[in-house]
Amino acid sequence: VLILLRNATVYAPEPLGVRDILVGHERILWIGERMERLPAALDTIELDLEGSIVIPGLIDGHAHLTGGGGEAGAETRVPAPWLSQYTTGAVTTAIGVLGTDDVTRTTGDLLVTARGLVADGLSAWCHTGGYHVPPVTLTGSVRGDITHVDRIIGVGEIAISDHRSSQPTIDELLRIAADAHVGGLMTGKAGILHLHVGDGPRGLDLIRRALDISEIPGRVFNPTHVNRRRALFEEAVEITARGCVVDITAFDVAADEDAWSAPDALERYFASGAPADRVTVSSDGGGCLPVFNDEGRVVRMGVGDSGALVKCFCELVRRGHPVERVLAPMTSNVATLLRLPRKGRLLPGYDADIAVLDETLDIRHVMARGTWHVYDGVAVRRGMFEPR
Amino acid sequence: MLTIIENGEIYAPEPCGRQSVLLLDGKIGKIGDVDLHAVERLGLEFRVIDAAGCVVAPGFIDPHEHLLGGSGEEGFSTQTPMITLSEIVTAGITSVVGALGVDTTMKTMAGLLARVKGLKEEGLSAFLWSGGYNVPPSSVTQSIRNDMMFIDEVVGAGEIAIADKRGLCPQAPELAKLVLDTHVGGLLSGKAGITHFHVGEHDQRLKRLREMLEGDFAVEAEMLYPTHITRSEALMDEAIELAGRGAHVDIDTVEGELTRWVRYYLDHGGDPSKLTISSDSGASSPKKLYEEFCHAVVHARIPLETILPMITSNTATVLKLKTKGAIKTGFDGDLVVMEARSLEIRHVVASGQSMVFDGELARNENFLETTTRVIDLVGTK
Numbered sequence: 001v002l003i004l005l006r007n008a009t010v011y012a013p014e015p016l017g018v019r020d021i022l023v024g025h026e027r028i029l030w031i032g033e034r035m036e037r038l039p040a041a042l043d044t045i046e047l048d049l050e051g052s053i054v055i056p057g058l059i060d061g062h063a064h065l066t067g068g069g070g071e072a073g074a075e076t077r078v079p080a081p082w083l084s085q086y087t088t089g090a091v092t093t094a095i096g097v098l099g100t101d102d103v104t105r106t107t108g109d110l111l112v113t114a115r116g117l118v119a120d121g122l123s124a125w126c127h128t129g130g131y132h133v134p135p136v137t138l139t140g141s142v143r144g145d146i147t148h149v150d151r152i153i154g155v156g157e158i159a160i161s162d163h164r165s166s167q168p169t170i171d172e173l174l175r176i177a178a179d180a181h182v183g184g185l186m187t188g189k190a191g192i193l194h195l196h197v198g199d200g201p202r203g204l205d206l207i208r209r210a211l212d213i214s215e216i217p218g219r220v221f222n223p224t225h226v227n228r229r230r231a232l233f234e235e236a237v238e239i240t241a242r243g244c245v246v247d248i249t250a251f252d253v254a255a256d257e258d259a260w261s262a263p264d265a266l267e268r269y270f271a272s273g274a275p276a277d278r279v280t281v282s283s284d285g286g287g288c289l290p291v292f293n294d295e296g297r298v299v300r301m302g303v304g305d306s307g308a309l310v311k312c313f314c315e316l317v318r319r320g321h322p323v324e325r326v327l328a329p330m331t332s333n334v335a336t337l338l339r340l341p342r343k344g345r346l347l348p349g350y351d352a353d354i355a356v357l358d359e360t361l362d363i364r365h366v367m368a369r370g371t372w373h374v375y376d377g378v379a380v381r382r383g384m385f386e387p388r
Numbered sequence: 389m390l391t392i393i394e395n396g397e398i399y400a401p402e403p404c405g406r407q408s409v410l411l412l413d414g415k416i417g418k419i420g421d422v423d424l425h426a427v428e429r430l431g432l433e434f435r436v437i438d439a440a441g442c443v444v445a446p447g448f449i450d451p452h453e454h455l456l457g458g459s460g461e462e463g464f465s466t467q468t469p470m471i472t473l474s475e476i477v478t479a480g481i482t483s484v485v486g487a488l489g490v491d492t493t494m495k496t497m498a499g500l501l502a503r504v505k506g507l508k509e510e511g512l513s514a515f516l517w518s519g520g521y522n523v524p525p526s527s528v529t530q531s532i533r534n535d536m537m538f539i540d541e542v543v544g545a546g547e548i549a550i551a552d553k554r555g556l557c558p559q560a561p562e563l564a565k566l567v568l569d570t571h572v573g574g575l576l577s578g579k580a581g582i583t584h585f586h587v588g589e590h591d592q593r594l595k596r597l598r599e600m601l602e603g604d605f606a607v608e609a610e611m612l613y614p615t616h617i618t619r620s621e622a623l624m625d626e627a628i629e630l631a632g633r634g635a636h637v638d639i640d641t642v643e644g645e646l647t648r649w650v651r652y653y654l655d656h657g658g659d660p661s662k663l664t665i666s667s668d669s670g671a672s673s674p675k676k677l678y679e680e681f682c683h684a685v686v687h688a689r690i691p692l693e694t695i696l697p698m699i700t701s702n703t704a705t706v707l708k709l710k711t712k713g714a715i716k717t718g719f720d721g722d723l724v725v726m727e728a729r730s731l732e733i734r735h736v737v738a739s740g741q742s743m744v745f746d747g748e749l750a751r752n753e754n755f756l757e758t759t760t761r762v763i764d765l766v767g768t769k
Contacts, residue, residue: 001410001417001717022432024412029390030432039426042410043418108538112577115540119578138538139529148501148528150540187505348433349389 001025002044003370004035008054008356012346013327021054023352026369030348047365049356055327056346057092057353057368058309059334061247062157062194062224062282065096065113065124066105069288071164072298077101080113081286081306082386083120084379089307091283092353092368093123093334093343097157097194099287100164102130107138107145107152114151120383121368123343123351125151127194131159133166135176142176146183146191153190153338155180157224160206162198163296170209177210181220190338194247195223197232199292204235211242218243219337224282225249227265230258237269240278245337248281248329250308251289262312263319266329270321277336281329283308314361389413389433391740392422396439396725400715401446401696409444411721414739419717435742437735439725445696446713447482447722447738449703450677451638452547452584452615454670455484455503455514459491461554467491468671469765470503473510473753477736477743479667479678482722483513483704483712487547487584489670490554492520497528497535504541510754511741513712513722517546517584523558523566532566536573536581543707544582545570547615550596552588560599564607567600571611580708582636585614587623594626601633609633613706615666616640618649628653631662636706639698640668646680647688650695660694664703673767682731 003023010016010031022030038044063086069078086094094117096110107128114124128145129135135155137145142155155176159165168176177193184191197204207221218239224247226236236246248269250262260268262281269279284304291300309330316326335344342350356365366374373381382388391411398404398419410418427434453471460467476484484507486500500516507514518535519525525545527535535542545566549555558566567583574581587594594614600607609630615638617627627637637658639649646665653663667677681699684690704713711719725735736744743751 001412024390024417025415027413029412032431036430038430039423041418041420041422042427108534111538138534144498148498149538150505188509 002038002042004038004044004046005054006046006048008049008052010054010346011323011327013056013324013331015324021346021354023367023370026352028346028348028350028352031346051359052364053323053357054346055323055355055357056331056344057355057366058090058330059093059340059344060086060091060283060285060306060309061095061280061334061338062097062249062284063094063306064099064284064286064304065094065117065126066109067286068099068101070101070104071288071290072301076288076301078286078288078303083117083122083381083383084373084386085285086122086306087366087368087373087381088363088379089305090310090355090363090366091306092366093340094285094306095338096124096126098130098136099157099196100131102132102136105130107136111138111149111151121371121373121381123353123369125153127154127156128152129155129158131157131164131166131196133158133168133172133176142179143183146180146189147186154184154192154194156192156194157196158193159196159198161200161202162196163200165198168206170206173206174210174214174216177216177220181216188339192220192222192337195221197223197225197228199229203232204239207239207244219245222247222337227260227262230260233260233265233268237272237274240274245278245280245333248279249284250281250312251284251304252302262308263315266312266316266326267319267321270325276325276328277333279329280334280337281309281312310363317361389435389740390427391435391437391721391737392424392427393437393439393444393723393725394424396442396444397728398715399443399445399692399696401693401700403693409715409723411737411740414721416715416717416719416721419715437725441728442725442734443692443728444715445724445726446700446715447724447736448480448677448699449483449707449709449713450481450667450674451485451664451703451707452487452640452666452668453484453674454489454668455486455507456488456495456500458670459489459495461490471669471674473507473512473751474749476512476674477738477751478733478749479674480724480733480736481674481677482736482738482743483709484515485543485707486514486516488520488526489547489586490521492522492526497526501528501539501541511738511743511751513720513739515541515543515707517544518542519545519548521547521549521552521555521586523548523556523562525566531569533569533573536570536579537577543580544574544584546584547586548583549586549588551590551592552586553590555588558596560596560603560605563596564600564603564605567607567611580706582611582613582706585612587614587616587619589619593623594630597630609635613638615668618643618645621652624649624652625656628656628658631659636662636664636702638664638666640666641676641680642668642672644680647684647690650684650690650698661697661702663698664706665698678733686731
C-alpha cells in the first residue's frame, strides 16, 4: 500500500539533497534522509533512485484540454490531447482554457474534459470564458461559475491587443477582473483574469490602465504569451513590479523572429532582477499556433504540446541554470498564483505528483497522485480512447 | 498522516471480526494486522485509536438534511437556522446530502450549494439534491440535467413533493420528464441521477410514481427514491411494493418509531437492501438518526448487521457513492467507533480526519475562529 522512493536527489523545488520519499495513497507521507525498512504488513514497494533527480510534477497553467484552434477553418480544429501527452512531458496538473473558438467549444465541454482527466489520475482545473467579451459562462456570470463550479478557478484566456479579440474596453476588462477577484475571495480559488496578449502594439496598455484606475490587486491580471514580441516582453518584466505574474509560452521560435523562446525569455527574466516568483511558463498545449501574415491570413500552423515545458526545463539546466530556479516557474510559482492546495512542491502532506529524471535529464518515471503514469520511460496509463 | 484503529470489532457493515484498520491520509489503506511498534520506530507521524470493546462501522450517510435549516411553515420566525458541522459529526454522520424543501424562494440552490461546499472545507463529505418541493424544480444552472453535469456535488433531483398540498400537483407526464432528465444527467456524469420524492400526507400516496412506471414513459423503478414513507401502513405497503420493483425507499426519523417501521418493512417482505434511513433534519436534529438507530439495536434488539446497511452501504448504493458506505481497502476513511454494548460514540473519523475523539468533539466549525458570537440554543420540543 506504500511506495518508498530511495536515494533520490530531490528538488522540492529547492534542493534537499539525497532523500527518501514515502508515498501513501495519493499523498507524500514523509520525506527524510533515510527511512528504515518498513514492516512487511505495510506492503511497501521500494524503488532505488540513486543517481536520479526527483522534481515535483510540472503544472501547465495554460492548456487547451479540449483542443483549440479552428482559426483557419473547421479542418484546423485541434483534437483534445490524450492523457499520456501530459504525463510523458512530466506534466501532472493542467489548467484548461478556451481560446479563439468559444462558440463551438464550450465551458461545459472544457469542465467535463478536466473532470475526465481527473478521473484518469491527472489533476486538472479550468478557467471560464474564452477570447471574447462578454465571456462565455456556464451559470450566466464569471463570479457564479467560480463560486458554484468546483473545477473553475478563474476567467480566461480573454484576448487583448489581438485582431481576434472582442476589443474589450477598460471598463469591460475591469468588470471581468472584479468578478474573478471577488469569486476568488469567496471561494479561496485563484480568482484571476488570465489574459491572452496578441501581437498588437498596444501590448499590456490595458492592464497598466486597469492598475492605474482601480483597486484590484495586480495578481488578478495574469497576461500570457508575453514572449511573443521582444518589446512586449520588456513591458511584461516591468509590470511584475506592480504585482502581476506573467506567463511565458513555450512555443517554437525561429531565429529571425521578433520573439523570445521560453528558455531565452526565462533567462532574460532571471537576469532582469524582477521578482523570481512572478513568472510562470505554460505550453499552450492543444492549441494551434498559427502564424498570420499582414492581412491576417494563416501562413503556417503548429500545435502546442505540454511536453514543451520539460524541454524548456532541460534546456535551461543544460545552459547551467540551477535546477530550483528553473523549476519554480513550472511548479511552485504556478501553484501559488493559482492557489492550488498541495501542489507544486514536494512536501509531506502534498500530492504525490513526482517526476524522476535520469542524469541526462530524460524522463524515467512520472507519478500523478500516487500512481505511476510513466514507468521506465513508457506510458503505462493511457486514456480510454487513446491509441496504444 | 497514518491512523491505526486497533482492537475493534469490524462491521464493514457485515461483521468481520476483530481487525485493525490502517488509514493513509483520507483513505483506507489496509484492513488486518498492522505492527504498531514497527510504525512507531520509523518516526512517521501517526495516530492510534484504541477501539477495544468497540465496534467499528462505516461513517453514517444521511441522504436527506435541510442543511440551510427548515422552511418554517408558520411564518418567518419559525424558520430554523442552518445545520452545523458539530451537529452532524456528533451523530456519527460523515456523508450528508442537503436538500431544499417547501421554501425555494428565500432558501436557494446557490445557498445550499455553498453550505455543502462549506461542510466539505471542514472535512465532511457533502452533496445536494437539485430542486425542492416545486415542479419545475429550482436549480443552479436553470436545468437539473446541467446541474448534474456541471455541479460536482449534485447527485440527483429532490426533494420533489408528491401527494402534498404544498407541492404543485405535478402530473405523471411532467414528473416523468423530470425523472428522465435527471437520469440522463446521471448517465453523462457517472452519478446517481435519481429523483428523490417527498411523499406528503395526501391519500394519493405513491400513485404518481406508479403512474410513471405503468404509463408509457420509459421510467424505471431504479430512478425513483421516495422518502417519508412511514406516514401510514397503507403508504408503507406501497413503498414495500415499489422496493420490490427495484426502487430504494427511505424512512425518516423525525417522528421516531424507527424500530416499528423497520420491523414492519422486513416482516412484510420489504427487500432489506432497498431501505435507507435519513434524519430529515432541519426542524429536527441529525442526532435523531443516531438515537433512533441506537434504540433499535440496543433496546429493541434489531441486529446491528441488519440495520447498519440502511445508514451506510444501502445509502451509498442508491447515491452511487463508489468509495463510501463500507470498510474496504481503497474506500474513504469514514469510520464510526462505538461502544459495543451501548453504541455510545467514541470516535468519528471523516476522510481520515478526527471529528470526534474519545467522545469529545475534535473539530469545530471554521467560522468560530472569526467570531465573538456565543451561540447556545436548545430546542424545547
